[in-house]
Amino acid sequence: MPGLTTFPPFPDDVPTHPLLVVDYELIKAGDQGETEKLWEAATQLGFWYLKNHGVDAEAQALLEVGRKALTLPLDEKLKYELGDEGGSFGIKAAGTQAIDAKGTRDTTEFLNISQDDALAWPEVIHRTYPDVVIAHMTSTIRPFIEKSLAVNDTLLAVLNSKLGLPRGTLASFHKPEDPSSSLSRCIRAPPCAPNEKLFIPAHTDYGSLTFLHNRTGGLQVLPPGATQWYYVKPIPGLAICNVGDALNIFSGGILRSNIHRVVPPPGEQAALERWSVGFFTRPSDSAILRAISDKSALIAEAAAKGDPGKYQSGANAKEWVMRRTGGLRYNNYKDPGRWNNIWKGTEDTPNPEAMTA
Numbered sequence: 001m002p003g004l005t006t007f008p009p010f011p012d013d014v015p016t017h018p019l020l021v022v023d024y025e026l027i028k029a030g031d032q033g034e035t036e037k038l039w040e041a042a043t044q045l046g047f048w049y050l051k052n053h054g055v056d057a058e059a060q061a062l063l064e065v066g067r068k069a070l071t072l073p074l075d076e077k078l079k080y081e082l083g084d085e086g087g088s089f090g091i092k093a094a095g096t097q098a099i100d101a102k103g104t105r106d107t108t109e110f111l112n113i114s115q116d117d118a119l120a121w122p123e124v125i126h127r128t129y130p131d132v133v134i135a136h137m138t139s140t141i142r143p144f145i146e147k148s149l150a151v152n153d154t155l156l157a158v159l160n161s162k163l164g165l166p167r168g169t170l171a172s173f174h175k176p177e178d179p180s181s182s183l184s185r186c187i188r189a190p191p192c193a194p195n196e197k198l199f200i201p202a203h204t205d206y207g208s209l210t211f212l213h214n215r216t217g218g219l220q221v222l223p224p225g226a227t228q229w230y231y232v233k234p235i236p237g238l239a240i241c242n243v244g245d246a247l248n249i250f251s252g253g254i255l256r257s258n259i260h261r262v263v264p265p266p267g268e269q270a271a272l273e274r275w276s277v278g279f280f281t282r283p284s285d286s287a288i289l290r291a292i293s294d295k296s297a298l299i300a301e302a303a304a305k306g307d308p309g310k311y312q313s314g315a316n317a318k319e320w321v322m323r324r325t326g327g328l329r330y331n332n333y334k335d336p337g338r339w340n341n342i343w344k345g346t347e348d349t350p351n352p353e354a355m356t357a
């Protein structure tokens with residue numbers, strides 16, 4: 001069982017980037033110093049560790065369900081495949097994404113369960129899932145999603161206040177009753193074949209906040225101004241959180257949606273199958289992705305300094321996610337130039353894979 005595996009250690013001789021450690025208990029208690037730490041992390045690198053979040057057991061349980069679903073026979077998994085239209089929910093089969101400008105197929109699998117489906121179950125809002133997922137909807141999936149949602153909502157409220165927005169502004173773009181592409185995800189990547197270089201290509205996250213539980217290494221960030229990738233070391237009990245495109249745009253660029261990718265785990269960990277789980281908070285489908293300049297002088301000032309098009313995307317959150325998800329699909333791949341552009345996020349650094357392609 002993945003959760004019971006004793007992992008070979010994460011090597012100490014690979015380039016690793018430190019992240020600030022934010023204490024969720026202190027954030028909930030309104031601690032000023034911790035709030036400042038979260039703000040620094042969210043505006044500088046856009047990534048941080050979160051401790052005392054209380055979701056470890058639920059994350060582990062979701063991983064076990066993900067393991068059951070992603071080890072079903074292929075024909076069973078394909079019944080729930082995401083499809084090429086840019087849909088977010090269901091199973092992403094291996095080989096369905098183009099992971100570089102040359103159109104190389106990926107090897108990872110995802111189980112993506114919609115927040116809306118989990119909260120409304122047994123009502124179906126977006127789609128159905130394999131029986132093994134349904135069987136654990138109330139015992140496992142819903143508790144993971146509810147607790148993760150509470151964590152992300154708490155962080156959003158702190159960021160809302162630091163951005164000088166009227167109370168509840170960011171929350172109004174993330175109402176749980178409005179349909180969204182928010183989801184829980186379980187990722188499986190194979191033990192590293194010798195020529196395997198990339199599991200998930202360099203990207204910014206599509207939504208607002210990501211809350212990730214990693215067992216083995218492989219996640220890498222390209223910090224602002226850096227020319228090389230750095231691993232983010234998985235630390236038991238600490239989640240890895242990051243800002244996505246929607247918050248970058250809402251904040252006029254103040255919050256950083258940093259580029260990252262997933263490569264095979266370093267050192268001896270490469271011999272293991274890689275499993276990770278996460279929760280992705282995304283805005284309501286109909287929320288327009290634009291800087292909220294009319295509600296915060298801070299945001300107005302920041303957005304005015306930036307590229308005007310960037311903070312007036314003209315897209316709503318659903319369109320943004322569909323363009324990015326659909327643009328990566330292998331069946332939609334046409335040529336390197338198109339691959340580089342079609343699924344772009346808010347990154348301010350060129351995609352390093354694009355440069356070498």
Ligand SMILES: O=C(O)CCC(=O)C(=O)O
Nearest residue numbers: 187200205214219262276
């Ligand atoms: O598995 C990981 O470490 C990160 C996955 C990721 O970046 C994503 O799903 O957006």
Ligand SMILES: [Fe+2]
Nearest residue numbers: 203204205260
């Ligand atoms: Fe990501």
